[in-house]
Amino acid sequence: MEKLSSVAKALEPSPIQQLSFLAQQCNAINLAEGFPDFVAPAHIKNAAVLAINSDFNQYRHVQGICDYVAQKMKEMHDMSIDPLTDIVICCGQSEAFAAAIFAIIDHGDEVIVFDPSYETYDTCIRLAGGVPVYVGLDPPYWTLDPYKLEKAFTDKTKAMVLNSPHNPTGKVFTKDELEAISVVCTRWDVLAVTDEVYEHITYDSRSHVSLASLPGMQSRTVITSSLSKTYSVTGWRVGWAIAPPRIASAIRNIHIRLTDSAPAPFQEAALAALRSPPSYFKTLRSDYESKRDCIFELLVKVGFKMVFKPQGSFFVFAELPETCYLSDIEFVEELIKQAGVVAVPGAGFFHGDGCCSRRYIRFAFCKSNETLTAAAAKINELAEGDGRLKIFEHGKLRVPT
Amino acid sequence: MAESESTQNSVPKPLQVAKRLEKFKTTIFTQMSSLAIKHGAINLGQGFPNFDGPDFVKEAAIQAIRDSKNQYARGCGVPDLNLAVAERFKKDTGLVVDPEKEVTITSGCTEAIAATMLGLINPGDEVIVFAPFYDSYEATLSMAGAITKSVTLRPPSFSVPIDELRSLISKSTRAILLNTPHNPTGKMFTREELNAIASLCIENDILVFSDEVYDKLAFEMDHISIASLPGMYTRTVTLNSLGKTFSLTGWKIGWAIAPPQLTWGVRQAHSFLTFATATPLQHAAVAALRAPDSYFEELRRDYLAKKSILVEGLKSVGFKVFPSSGTYFVVVDHTPFGLENDVAFCEYLIKEVGVVAIPTSVFYLNPEEGKNLARFTFCKDEETLRSAVERMKKKLMIKKH
Numbered sequence: 001m002e003k004l005s006s007v008a009k010a011l012e013p014s015p016i017q018q019l020s021f022l023a024q025q026c027n028a029i030n031l032a033e034g035f036p037d038f039v040a041p042a043h044i045k046n047a048a049v050l051a052i053n054s055d056f057n058q059y060r061h062v063q064g065i066c067d068y069v070a071q072k073m074k075e076m077h078d079m080s081i082d083p084l085t086d087i088v089i090c091c092g093q094s095e096a097f098a099a100a101i102f103a104i105i106d107h108g109d110e111v112i113v114f115d116p117s118y119e120t121y122d123t124c125i126r127l128a129g130g131v132p133v134y135v136g137l138d139p140p141y142w143t144l145d146p147y148k149l150e151k152a153f154t155d156k157t158k159a160m161v162l163n164s165p166h167n168p169t170g171k172v173f174t175k176d177e178l179e180a181i182s183v184v185c186t187r188w189d190v191l192a193v194t195d196e197v198y199e200h201i202t203y204d205s206r207s208h209v210s211l212a213s214l215p216g217m218q219s220r221t222v223i224t225s226s227l228s229k230t231y232s233v234t235g236w237r238v239g240w241a242i243a244p245p246r247i248a249s250a251i252r253n254i255h256i257r258l259t260d261s262a263p264a265p266f267q268e269a270a271l272a273a274l275r276s277p278p279s280y281f282k283t284l285r286s287d288y289e290s291k292r293d294c295i296f297e298l299l300v301k302v303g304f305k306m307v308f309k310p311q312g313s314f315f316v317f318a319e320l321p322e323t324c325y326l327s328d329i330e331f332v333e334e335l336i337k338q339a340g341v342v343a344v345p346g347a348g349f350f351h352g353d354g355c356c357s358r359r360y361i362r363f364a365f366c367k368s369n370e371t372l373t374a375a376a377a378k379i380n381e382l383a384e385g386d387g388r389l390k391i392f393e394h395g396k397l398r399v400p401t
Numbered sequence: 402m403a404e405s406e407s408t409q410n411s412v413p414k415p416l417q418v419a420k421r422l423e424k425f426k427t428t429i430f431t432q433m434s435s436l437a438i439k440h441g442a443i444n445l446g447q448g449f450p451n452f453d454g455p456d457f458v459k460e461a462a463i464q465a466i467r468d469s470k471n472q473y474a475r476g477c478g479v480p481d482l483n484l485a486v487a488e489r490f491k492k493d494t495g496l497v498v499d500p501e502k503e504v505t506i507t508s509g510c511t512e513a514i515a516a517t518m519l520g521l522i523n524p525g526d527e528v529i530v531f532a533p534f535y536d537s538y539e540a541t542l543s544m545a546g547a548i549t550k551s552v553t554l555r556p557p558s559f560s561v562p563i564d565e566l567r568s569l570i571s572k573s574t575r576a577i578l579l580n581t582p583h584n585p586t587g588k589m590f591t592r593e594e595l596n597a598i599a600s601l602c603i604e605n606d607i608l609v610f611s612d613e614v615y616d617k618l619a620f621e622m623d624h625i626s627i628a629s630l631p632g633m634y635t636r637t638v639t640l641n642s643l644g645k646t647f648s649l650t651g652w653k654i655g656w657a658i659a660p661p662q663l664t665w666g667v668r669q670a671h672s673f674l675t676f677a678t679a680t681p682l683q684h685a686a687v688a689a690l691r692a693p694d695s696y697f698e699e700l701r702r703d704y705l706a707k708k709s710i711l712v713e714g715l716k717s718v719g720f721k722v723f724p725s726s727g728t729y730f731v732v733v734d735h736t737p738f739g740l741e742n743d744v745a746f747c748e749y750l751i752k753e754v755g756v757v758a759i760p761t762s763v764f765y766l767n768p769e770e771g772k773n774l775a776r777f778t779f780c781k782d783e784e785t786l787r788s789a790v791e792r793m794k795k796k797l798m799i800k801k802h
Contacts, residue, residue, distance in 0.1 A: 091512075091653065094673075120672075236679055260511045
């Protein structure tokens, strides 16, 4: 009895989740999944405990979250957002994004997505009946080619998805790139849906610029973000969508039917999180920056082709050197078996047949210094005299396709 | 073509939301609640308690937060919770299910329903619901592209008109959506009714989605899960949650139990709707589901006491009160008070009497069918219920014609 919907049948289980499972089975050090293994900030956890004890446990909408989010958007991007009409609190950025897509995409609508990209966007769009159209970012710096972008638009294009800071590459879109995007979105009268979950994790004094803050963009952009990455509480499921009132209202109406409300005690705790002082964000950034530097140096040392240093997020997208004839998946399997360290093969982030789609490995460095040091030690054990990984010499006799 | 529209065009094109949103408006609950606050009315409309959940469950959540269980849980659920759900299901129905393959944890039953519909329904499939029905069903079904057909349960007994149900079945019928104990009427589907529905489903190869969130609030008879009837488990998705049973409606911990092939569809949709469910609250849910029998007995006793305060009060005021076997709702006929329909009555009740009830016409595909009825809830502390009854006794006048 085949009772699955046609969309569900077309979906495959998440490769990221599968690898995590294998890693667990091998007791491997997990540099694959994008969540911290260090503890969440005490002031935020305490706020959650207080909320539970104060009986904030029934359905609720905590308007204060909207007030703080609006305030932050003003501080960071000089945007004027109405906390009463423009913000929808959701179960994580995941739900905010899903609700936004369902709110704006009709069957057959095309949605432009940059490649590589986080696997969920594709499926969300398809679930809503939309058609993802991919525009490849050009390696090795993952630059946006405005000509390629322009060519992707048709009169079926309804929306465009932008994730910056970017998973998996760590790219932070520049002001020029955002301007090019805004010009073409305006010309084609298209909506933008952004994923800005890494908005507070940028490096080298680089700032995250929100696409919606560009002239003419606020009225056509849905911003999605959450507490998860900024406050290291990925398991709390509190996020939001920011959009012009009419679209926010549509997103709210869908959200209410999808989940009805985000977990109440964590909404309350979100207030404490969003009130964190500037020093919190400074420390967050500098801690992650030193982790980035450590892992980047390690990967260079052991022989990866490291041209592009992550500008934001807590991922590094390492390229396999030419001498390595293993594919990304084969490499990751070897790394699990030989070093007991797991990372994510880049293939799952690419759509289409780009030449580079099997050459990248994503490492997450949102891990404690102990974890990163242990992982480095295990990886170094696999190095030869010159410091390069032995694995990179595997499959030397195989003829590359 | 967009290019020919210059910026000189002073009338901005309205940003288009998706066509599916025709079904998605602000809920009646939000509207009534705003009105209630404005008039200082006692809210017997919204179905969540004004008292809190049990300490042992809240403490378990706090412990989980302190034990650093604050990152992403496995998408289909914390293994311990999947197990606890399976154990509880076995205790309640006698059915043995595999927690790893047949249980999925979601952000509330609301999300379980949404994931079930999106994962198992194809655009154009027909789904049969029993009116009056929980108002989210219709909107969510339209999101999945389903065609909703309804068969009406009529007062005073709200029994299932099985011939009418049979006549609605066509080759396109994919599923029947069942809610027992039933919101808003409090009806509990009898064994005879469930057997008749089961026969139709088996005969016509139809699925059942059974929303059983009020299963522990069964007063006049035992709750029966349709999945436990012969031949039914293989075609049923049983949906439930923590919220109503443990007075923690804001935690959003729900689940779907179904055979592996159906679970797979539910999980696919779920992973793209919310990705994962609040981790510390899942851990606490384990403690909740393993509560001793005495917890559930006390729950029933408390609610029975509240029910009798409300029902006696409503009868003494002059409502015709229909018998409610389960849930914490009762439905009444308001026509003795001479108002033209349920919305008018409920507005009058808020403004002139200071009590909130929900107009039931929103729970029907054809609102006309519900215009004589209103829904009251008794999930409030006894003092609140008594105050509401007092207000009605003082100010609700039967209009003499």
